[in-house]
Amino acid sequence: MIHGKAVNASVWLQDLKLLIKYRVLLANVVPVFTGFWLALYFTGSLFGEYVTEFFCTMIGTTLVMAGALMLNNWYEADIDAVMDRTKQRPTVTGHFSLRSILAAGILTSLSGFGILLFTTGETIVYTFIGWFAYVVLYTIWSKRRYTMNTIIGSLSGAVTPLMGWAAVDSALHVIPISLFAILFIWQIPHTLATAMKKCDEYSRAGVRMLPVVYGFAMTKRQMAVYVACLLPIPFWMVSLGNVYVFVLTVLNIVWLGLVLYGFYAKDDLKWAHQNFLFSVNYLMVVFLLPIILTIPSFPF
Structure with missing residues (x-):
């Protein structure tokens, strides 16, 4: 019995993940953490x-x-059922009912917003923009209809450094705005590389990703345009030091x-897989390197 309970707990945890x-x-x-950290650093706050x-x-x-990710799973259960990489999700296996996932997504989202009442109004606004962009504009409205879904969905992830920064000070500052720009642009070639890798699956699921509708050649041209748009952004961030500017420029x-x-x-x-791997590591450098560089002078 104990072993059986352990197995069930393991399956439940995997389903939750x-x-x-x-x-x-x-x-x-x-x-979010990087935005909060850098806001403390630039304002000199302890x-x-x-x-x-x-x-x-x-x-x-x-x-x-x-909560937003749960709601995405709830709404896309039919898509996940025909894609190899998502067939193990509990919405497909039936380990969790769709009704329970919908309820959990709503309650988790509301709980998060309730806790954010103890932060700032600006943080709540940015967080709501991210939630609304992902759940409503991306998941429900655009993903099945328009190849522009990638750009629309990019807004949700891009606001995350603003959410963290705004808890300390106004995010109308060149650093969080630059991080927003990097994230917004980064998500497009990253997602397009994923869409190329899984093109056949997206096609079977009827999802209008760019490579499905317009082919790989068009997708490559779009990726080149967006990655090129990253080139000037490090030079907006000289206040983080020459090392950061140099590393990001080389990566770009x-x-x-x-x-x-x-x-x-x-x-x-x-x-496409090489681009996917590079983009994942790129993101970690962008958001972990400024923390490392500012530790010696951070106002603890």
Whole structure:
């Protein structure tokens, strides 16, 4: 019996991780933390003065984003059922009922917003924009209808550093705005690379991703345009130091070179996977490096 309970608990935990798309959730939590950290750094505020705001911001935004991801799973159960990479989600296996997932998504989102009441109005506004863009504009309205769904969905992830920064000070500052721009642009080639890898699955599911509707050649051209748009952004962030500007510039140039290589690559799927891996590591450098660089002078 004990062993059986352990197995059931393990299955339940795995289902929960799939339900909240834990990797996606983590990738969104990190920019919130970075935004909060850098706001303290640039305002010279002591962390001890913002302990309550920190925990309320991190817990509240995490719950709101987890709730949004649950609602995405609930709405896309039919799509997930025909895509190989999502067939194990509890919405497909039936381990959780769709009604319970809908209720959990709503309650988790509302709980997060309730906790955010102890932060700032600006943080709540940015968090709501992210939630609304992901759940309503992306998941419900555009994903099945328009190839522009990738751009529309990018707004939801891009506001995350603004959410963290605004808990300390107004996010109308060049650093959080630059991080917003990087995230907004980054998500498009990252998502298009994923869509190329899973083109056949998206086609079967009837999702109007760019490579499904217009083919790989058009997708590659779009990726090149968006990665090129990243090139000037590091120079808006000189207040983070020359090392940061240099590293991001090198990464942008390397990524653009990788994308341009795609016009000559013989294996499109392998090339798309290489871009996917590069983009994931790129994001971690963008949001972890400024924390590392500012630790020596951080106002603890």
